[in-house]
Amino acid sequence: MNLLRPRLSSFLSRMAEEMTKSADLGSSTTSAAAQSRSLWPSVLRWIPTSTDHILSAEKRLLSIVRTPYVQEQVNIGSGPPGSRIRWFRSSSNEPRFINTVTFDSKADSPTLVMVHGYGASQGFFFRNFDALASRFRVIAIDQLGWGGSSRPDFTCKSTEGSFLPSVDSIVDETCIDMYYHVTKTEAWFIDSFEEWRKAKNLTDFILLGHSFGGYVAAKYALKHPEHIKHLILVGPAGFSSESDGKSEWLTQFRATWKGALLNHLWESNFTPQKLIRGLGPWGPNLVQRYTTARFSSHSTGTVLAEDESKLLTDYVYHTLAAKASGELCLKYIFSFGAFARMPLLHSASEWKVPTTFIYGYQDWMNYQGAQEARKHMKVPCEILRVPQAGHFVFIDNPNGFHSAVFYACRRFVSPKPESEPFPEGLNFA
16 A cells, blocks of 8 residues: 555656556456467566566565475365355356465464455565464465465456345445445455365464455454454554544545545556556566665665565565456555545454554554554454554564564463563553
């Protein structure tokens, strides 16, 4: 979501129309042209990437990690059981796959499943795998439609098979339409994750989600609490809505030409990935400028080493430039400004899983949403803040992040959890 910041607005205004056309053309012809394009060398392609490129870039990035791991494509089938619509609105029977990496661990280590955020993939946790694998059986995935996982066509138009469990808060057709779109879009991620869990035969695990992945993890925990023994939400999206009374700045910003443009692009589903695809062979340069600015020259906390920066940039480019799929969920679940259309705060009283929130001090996701949710939760809940860290707390301050995770899971990894000291430098919120 960081790529959507207003500092790109002047560039977007010049490029939007041209990029939308070229990106849409590229997306619509992906399936038909995939075989012929694969015959061309990468340097001759307009968008020099492929699934093989993604997995190769992932392997290079994870070469930094010392802990041995196994990479696999987990088959989640072609559709959810009992559905009249094939998975992901596809007309084919072809199975879908979730890209998964599992790290070596000590016997009887608790299982920690890690879910990335919007515009990211599991490789973003490359600075964390070694430390976490010392105490957990770490499994990280690429969500459906991102990274090295399958990228089926994404649409959110049909409401077939949907139902309303309650209509108390749904007052008109616009609200009903919004409800259908949000729930069907959420199902894309929740149901695909559940099919992955079944394929891996997992239960009684710790689930960690970052940003949009935190939103998905929370929604999954609400639907399937029986499989999760602890929930860790890292800078989670979706706890506040535009109507919470704290978005005056957004109203004012929308009144400007930049705000109006960005709001239009958001509602038109013009994603940062479309911009990168539209730039073709110049896309890697834009990604390099972003990763250098965010994680090096203007970083919060620990700066990436030169080799880390190069490998991450290469990896990020290939994951962003590949076929549009899961990225197209954004406008259906969030309104402009990353406000949830169906905020998690409204479900806080239904929480059944003990939860820990982790935020960087400079995280643009507001931890006050978690504080408000905690008031309504009926399960244990802690909110930890990590210094010298922004939204990517696990990259910015990996040591602080690891301390926060270990403390959050002290009853699973410590012989005397009740006497475990609070990590130095961290703060409760």
